[in-house]
Amino acid sequence: MIPRQLIFAVAVLLIGALALFVYALRMRGRVAQVPATAEDLRPVAPPVAGATERVALFIAWDDAGALHPQSATIPLPANRQQRAEELLRALLRAYQDKNSPHPIPPGSDIRSVYLVDPGLAVIDLNAAFANGHRSGVLEEELTVTSLIQTLAANVPGILKVKILVDGKDRDTLAGHADLSTTYDVGAVNQLVTQMQSQ
Numbered sequence: 001m002i003p004r005q006l007i008f009a010v011a012v013l014l015i016g017a018l019a020l021f022v023y024a025l026r027m028r029g030r031v032a033q034v035p036a037t038a039e040d041l042r043p044v045a046p047p048v049a050g051a052t053e054r055v056a057l058f059i060a061w062d063d064a065g066a067l068h069p070q071s072a073t074i075p076l077p078a079n080r081q082q083r084a085e086e087l088l089r090a091l092l093r094a095y096q097d098k099n100s101p102h103p104i105p106p107g108s109d110i111r112s113v114y115l116v117d118p119g120l121a122v123i124d125l126n127a128a129f130a131n132g133h134r135s136g137v138l139e140e141e142l143t144v145t146s147l148i149q150t151l152a153a154n155v156p157g158i159l160k161v162k163i164l165v166d167g168k169d170r171d172t173l174a175g176h177a178d179l180s181t182t183y184d185v186g187a188v189n190q191l192v193t194q195m196q197s198q
Helices: 004-033 080-096 127-131 137-154 185-197
Strands: 051-061 066-076 110-116 120-125 160-165 182-184
Touching (some): 051 080, 066 137, 066 185, 080 110, 080 137, 120 127, 127 160, 137 160, 137 185, 160 185, 182 185
Antiparallel strands (some): 051 066, 110 120
16 A cells, blocks of 8 residues: 555645646747847957047938038057048948937948058948948938048048949949949038038
8 A cells, every 4th residue: 555645745746747847838938929139230340459549420310411420439450441441330330220310231341441542442341231221312322421421531641432342343332322433532521511511
């Protein structure tokens, strides 16, 4: 004959195991109902070695149709090319913020900036930047002028800027802004001045 206490202990253990099984099933169902959080697609750049400097980022405002300088403090390397890349990455981070006045697609990044003497800078954007960019004359022109003005204002000696996508020429950014040309920094500066005075 089996002692009563043993039968009682086994019954309590079986009820406990059944309760844990039911609890696990309910929790599994709740986890399936929780919406997935949006994945952060902003590129992760390696840490920058260099002194922290105050720079001017020319931020595009879609509603106003203008660029406005915004002061930022970022670490910048001494090398001119790396300095140019970090400046533009800081600009893109500002645009990828959820409250940006000029949003750009997730995953947008600067592949490289080549400084070619005398005074030519070549900005190489990644495909995510161009392929996901909003189409529209104003939006595209604001993006292009923002990149050029930020670069020219913070890296002395740049007179012309060419924009590539994944290392190749491209006719337009997203259907409107002409990327087949080389932009004159002086002309872009005049355009930005006109935008700000309106």
